[in-house]
Structure formats: structure tokens, C-alpha cells
Amino acid sequence: xxxxxxxxxxxxxxxxxxxxxxxxxxxxxxxxxxxxxxxxxxxxxxxxxxxxxxxxxxxxxxxxxxxxxxxxxxxxxxxxxxxxxxxxxxxxxxxxxxxxxxxxxxxxxxxxxxxxxxxxxxxxxxxxxxxxxxxxxxxxxxxxxxxxxxxxxxxxxxxxxxxxxxxxxxxxxxxxxxxxxxxxxxxxxxxxxxxxxxxxxxxxxxxxxxxxxxxxxxxxxxxxxxxxxxxxxxxxxxxxxxxxxxxxxxxxxxxxxxxxxxxxxxxxxxxxxxxxxxxxxxxxxxxxxxxxxxxxxxxxxxxxxxxxxxxxxxxxxxxxxxxxxxxxxxxxxxxxxxxxxxxxxxxxxxxxxxxxxxxxxxxxxxxxxxxxxxxxxxxxxxxxxxxxxxxxxxxxxxxxxxxxxxxxxxxxxxxxxxxxxxxxxxxxxxxxxxxxxxxxxxxxxxxxxxxxxxxxxxxxxxxxxxxxxxxxxxxxxxxxxxxxxxxxxxxxxxxxxxxxxxxxxxxxxxxxxxxxxxxxxxxxxxxxxxxxxxxxxxx
Ligand code: GLC
Numbered sequence: 001x002x003x004x005x006x007x008x009x010x011x012x013x014x015x016x017x018x019x020x021x022x023x024x025x026x027x028x029x030x031x032x033x034x035x036x037x038x039x040x041x042x043x044x045x046x047x048x049x050x051x052x053x054x055x056x057x058x059x060x061x062x063x064x065x066x067x068x069x070x071x072x073x074x075x076x077x078x079x080x081x082x083x084x085x086x087x088x089x090x091x092x093x094x095x096x097x098x099x100x101x102x103x104x105x106x107x108x109x110x111x112x113x114x115x116x117x118x119x120x121x122x123x124x125x126x127x128x129x130x131x132x133x134x135x136x137x138x139x140x141x142x143x144x145x146x147x148x149x150x151x152x153x154x155x156x157x158x159x160x161x162x163x164x165x166x167x168x169x170x171x172x173x174x175x176x177x178x179x180x181x182x183x184x185x186x187x188x189x190x191x192x193x194x195x196x197x198x199x200x201x202x203x204x205x206x207x208x209x210x211x212x213x214x215x216x217x218x219x220x221x222x223x224x225x226x227x228x229x230x231x232x233x234x235x236x237x238x239x240x241x242x243x244x245x246x247x248x249x250x251x252x253x254x255x256x257x258x259x260x261x262x263x264x265x266x267x268x269x270x271x272x273x274x275x276x277x278x279x280x281x282x283x284x285x286x287x288x289x290x291x292x293x294x295x296x297x298x299x300x301x302x303x304x305x306x307x308x309x310x311x312x313x314x315x316x317x318x319x320x321x322x323x324x325x326x327x328x329x330x331x332x333x334x335x336x337x338x339x340x341x342x343x344x345x346x347x348x349x350x351x352x353x354x355x356x357x358x359x360x361x362x363x364x365x366x367x368x369x370x371x372x373x374x375x376x377x378x379x380x381x382x383x384x385x386x387x388x389x390x391x392x393x394x395x396x397x398x399x400x401x402x403x404x405x406x407x408x409x410x411x412x413x414x415x416x417x418x419x420x421x422x423x424x425x426x427x428x429x430x431x432x433x434x435x436x437x438x439x440x441x442x443x444x445x446x447x448x449x450x451x452x453x454x455x456x457x458x459x460x461x462x463x464x465x466x467x468x469x470x471x472x473x474x475x476x477x478x479x480x481x482x483x484x485x486x487x488x489x490x491x492x493x494x495x496x497x498x499x500x501x502x503x504x505x506x507x508x509x510x511x512x513x514x515x516x517x518x519x520x521x522x523x524x525x526x527x528x529x530x531x532x533x534x535x536x537x538x539x
Contacts, residue, residue, distance in 0.1 A: 012455040016501050018462055022494040029466050029487035030065045034072060037096040040079035041072060046468065049255060049480040051109045052093040053080060055152035056220055057485050059159035060438055064488025066163045067495055070180040073163065077156070078185075081192045083147055085139070087289070088199030090156070090192075091147035092218060100144025101135070110251040114140075115279040116149030119287060123242040123276050126249065137283060138290040149279065149286055153220045153309060154200065154316045157193050158442075161319035162492075164326065187327040193320055194332045200313055201339060203289070206297045207364055210346030211310045213303040215285075216278050221308070223267040224431040225411055226361040226374045228418040230302055233365070235274040246272045261479070264428060278302045303364035308376030310347045311359075314340045315382035344383050348390065351380070357393045373401055373412035373424065374431075375439060381446045395446050407435035407456055408443055409472035427471050434469040434478055437461075441489045454493050461490045 033043045042053040043061040058080045066073035083094045095104060095113060104112040106127040114126055117134035124133075134140050139149060167181050204212045217227045246269045253263050267275075281301035288295050297303070317340035324332035351359045356371035359380050363370070371377075378398045380386055386394070401412035411433045415424030427433040437457050444450040460467075460475050466486040468479030 012452075012459040014455055014458055014462070014497060016498060016505075019458070019494045019498040019501070022458060022462055022490055023498070026064060026461070026466060026487040026491040026494065027068050029482045030061060030068075030484065030491060032482060033061055033484040033487075034065070034076070035096075040082065040096065041075040042079065042094070042096050043076050043484055045485070046480040046483045049468075049483075050093075051097070052095045055080070055090055055092045056155045059156045060485035060488045062488075063159040063162050064484075064491035066166060067491050070163075070167070074180060074185065077160065077189060081189070083143070084192055084196065085147075086142060087203070088195035089151050089203070090196045091143070092150050092152045093148045095146050098144070098146045100146060102145075103131075107251055107254075110249045111276060111279070113145050113148055115276055115283075116147075116286075117145065117283050118280050119284045121277060121280050123238075123245050123273060125245055134283075137287055139283075139286045142290075148218075149282055150216045150218060151196070151199075152218075154197065154313050156196070157316040157320040157323060158312070160189060160193070161323055164323060166492075183327050186323060187329055190320065190324045190327050190329055190332055193316075194324070194336065197313065197317060197320060197336065197339065200309075204309075206295075206300055206303050209305065209350050210342055211305055211350055212313055212343075213305045213364055214309055215282060215300060215303055216275070217302075218275060219306075219309065221374075221376065221410075221431040222275075223271055223429065224374050224376065225415055225418060225422070225424050226306070226370065226372045226376055227302075227304060228372075228422055229368070229370070230304055230363050230365065231271065231274045232419040234277055234301060235270050238270060238273040238277075242273055243269050246276070262428065267430065297364060300364075305351065305362035305364055306376060307347065307351050307359035307361065308379040310343060310351065311379030311382045314343050314347065314380075315384075317343070318384070340383075341385070344385050347380055347383070348387065352390060358397050359394065370418075372418065373415035375402055375408065375410045375443070378402070378443055378446070381443065398443065398446060399448060403447060403453075404435070404472040405456075406460065406470060406472055406475035407437070407453060408440040408447075409433055410436055410439065410469075427473050428478060430469070430479075433472055435472050436469050437489045438485045441493070454497065458490060458493055458497060461486065466490055 032047045033045065035042050035044060043058050044050060044052065045054050045057045058076055062073040062076040065076070080094060081090065084090050098104060112126050114129060114134045117137035117140040118129065119137070120133065134145070164181050164186070167179060171177055171179060200212050204215065206213060217223065217231065250269070250272060252266055256263055256266060278301045285295055285299050288299065317336040321333040321336040321340070324330070324336060351362060353360045353369060353371050358371050359377045360369040360371045361376070362368070378394055381391065381394055381398070401414065402409045410431050411425045413425050417424050425433050440453055440457055444453040447453060460470055460477065464477030465481055466483050467477030467481060468483040468486065470477055
């Protein structure tokens, strides 16, 4: 997209004024996600939608917040990592409001964390299940039952590297500014992230292929079509009684109804039944691991080697290496680089399909390689050492299959049905078509027109607010409102876009530099306003 002249609007109608408005609004949303509980700072994905702090949402929220409040942003990372499991796993949800051993109140959120510690296979009424069913699980004892039992995508080092680069850039123009991501503070985070990366290699490669597998769809893309066949296998034995039990407990549908949303955007009851069954069987896996017993592929209910997870972990390893270097931890830098290089070769060896011209998901339970048309297959682009011919082919697929007038769709319109009754594409249903702005932000550098994608996302945020996800055909906002990671992406992009417009107007540049780019971020009065109106920092 050609840049416009001084003070003009962009072709999507963005002006310096509207960008400032977006900065203010996204700051407000970001602050409204932040809560102080038990002396620690947590970010909930969106106020009122999910009652807990989520793994990969947290660094993406922190990244946006870092532009206006560095200390809170760093604390979000540090505090979440206090719940890292002993073996290195960063849990996918932390329920900081629970004291150890306390149950999640019925109707607050389904499913409660107990599902990750119950080793019996059947779906139950979790409000009634006796504590004896889970309290002896070693992981329950270790965490007090305040976390789930899986992890999410390893975006931590990627977001932290963006935060680090941002501060370093500011420091170049304001050398008097004190750095908040000091080498000591960085080193603390780097050590924990290194441990979590090691955990992926040790616990998520059941066939020793040198790449990593997803053990549960709640890794981050819940109902994506790449899991359809593996999920169908698990869902097969679900009884009508189990489905009825699921239906009465699902709080997500109640929440969406209360907001006049459409339940057809959500995963189905049968999906939920399979999610819970996998969780129970994984409870047996973690129990065995913690007792030092060997785990075989037969113990693991669901294991899908994933180009999304592997591609992201490769990039995260390289970002971790750079951060470790900056923190004076050359040993970790070296280890992370080696892991990335090894994984990069194995990813091409095991997941690339030359005939299909794309990366595939590989079901470890049947060794079936699937050229599904899901956006996760483009994530190997995050690996900068991808062989050039493969890189070119993946970029072509990204462009041809996923770019719409409004952003990057999560599934392609041409994705064939993989199991009966589940269309391969649905523009409204979560990870089966909608645009997710955090994904767009990660992948747009590999498209032919990243500027348009960025402007398009900003325009949607201006029109619809920071929605959880959007319809790829109409641009309409879907899912939760005031969504944290969308606000994080908007915050960073709006500032960068404003910068570009300012660069064409020296007077404007002076004015906004004084407000937005001052060390410490945006105007103090905006911070005050948001704190007052959102209860930020209140329990
Ligand atoms: C949904 C998303 C997941 C995200 C969570 C909280 O489950 O699929 O990726 O982390 O919501 O926002």
C-alpha cells in the first residue's frame, strides 16, 4: 500500500487522530484485563469471558501493555511463571483466585481444573465429583489444583524479544532512560523459558522424531480442522448420557448467550466430550511421569505432530538465544540455537509434503500425514532457515489459501471435510475459518502486502472494537469483546502506524513523540483514567 502525504488518511481511512484513539482504547482494554490477586499480577484474556490467566494470552497482552506500563508487563510474565511446573511445563490456565485445594465454583467456568487430575475415563458431573477422585494425583498435590495439566503454544520468548527490541529502540533515542528489562531481570525469565523449551523436547516428542506434537487441542486452536480425525477417534465411544452431562455443565454457551452471541461459533458438545476424555487420559500420563514410570505412545490418547507448534518453537528458540545472549547466558543461547537447528531439519524431513506443496500435521497414533488446509501449516515460515524453495512454496499457499479482503483466515475455503458432518471451513466457528489478529500479526511479514493487513486489522478494531476473532468474509467482529491479545496487537501496530504517518509531518512528530514515545510510554493522564475506570490493581 502506498503511503499517503502529510496529515492525510490512509486508504483504509486511518488518520493520526484515529490511531491515537485506537492507542487509547487498546490501552484501556489491556488495563481492564489486568488483576492483582494474592499479591501477584495476572492478565485474564478478556474481562468477564474466561475466569483465569491463560498461558499464551499472557505474553501477548504483556507485549501490548509494555508500550504504556513496562513494570506491570514484566510482572505479568514473572508472576505467571511462578506457577511453572517443576518439570518445566508452563500450564495452559492458572486460576489465581483459588487457594490451594479449593474448588472452582460451579457455573464460573467449565471445565474445572479437576479434570486434569481425574484418571478415570468417564465424563462426570464435576460439581459433585468427590475430592478423593483427584486430590491424590501428584500434580494436583504439587499445584494445589490451581492449574490445568497441559501447556499452550510457546510464544513467550517471541513476545519477550519484541518487548526487549522495543525498549532497546527507545533507549537509542533516549539514552538517559533507565532500562526495565535489565540483564538480571532478563536472565530470570530466560532461565524459566529455557526450562519450558526443554520440557517440550522431553515430553512432547513421543516418537523421538526431533519435532513436537500437540497432546490436546486446547494447546491453542481448540476446534481446528487439523485435529478432526484424531478427535473423531476419541469421540467415537461417547454415550448420550455423557453428552447430556456435558450440555448441562457448559458455561461457555451460557456466557455467549448472555452477550447475545451465537452458540454456533463455539465447539460442539461432542468436541467437548472428546476434550474432557483426553484430559482424563493425560492425567494418567502425568501421574506416570511424576512417579518416574515410563510412558509409551499407547498411554498417550492424542498426539498430533504440528507444524504450528514446531514452527513457533523454532522461532521461540532463536529469540530465546538472542535474549540469553543479552542476559549474559551464553550457555543457554548455545543450547537454544542447537535445538532450533536440529528441529528445523526434522521439521522439513517429517512434515513437508512435496507433492501437496505444503507442511502437514502428522498423527503420531497412526503416522498419518495430513495436508489439511489450516493456517498452522504456514507457521514453519517463522523458521528463518527454511530451505528457499520450500519457503517460496509455503508463501504461495499462504497467499492463495488464506488471505481475504479482511485478514488471514484460519482455515481455507477449499478445505475438504475430513470427518462426516464437520465442514472443513466455517467463517464463524472459532479456528475453522475466522481471522485471529494475533496470528495475522505473526504471519503477515510473509505475505505480499503486510501493510494492508496491518491497516485492515486496525480499521476493524476501530469499527468493531478489539474482538476475539473476526469473520474472514465480512470483517464482522465475533466472540468476546475487549479481547486482550487483540488489544495487544492493535496497541503495537497503531503506534507503529502513527510513527509512519508522523515521519511525514515534522510538527506532528514532535507532538506525538512527546506523548507516546516518551520513556515509560503514553501520557500519565490516560493511565490514570484507565486505572480509575477499570479497577486496575484492585483485587
Ligand atoms: C480460546 C483460544 C485459545 C486462547 C483462549 C483464551 O480457548 O482457542 O487459544 O488461549 O481462548 O483466550
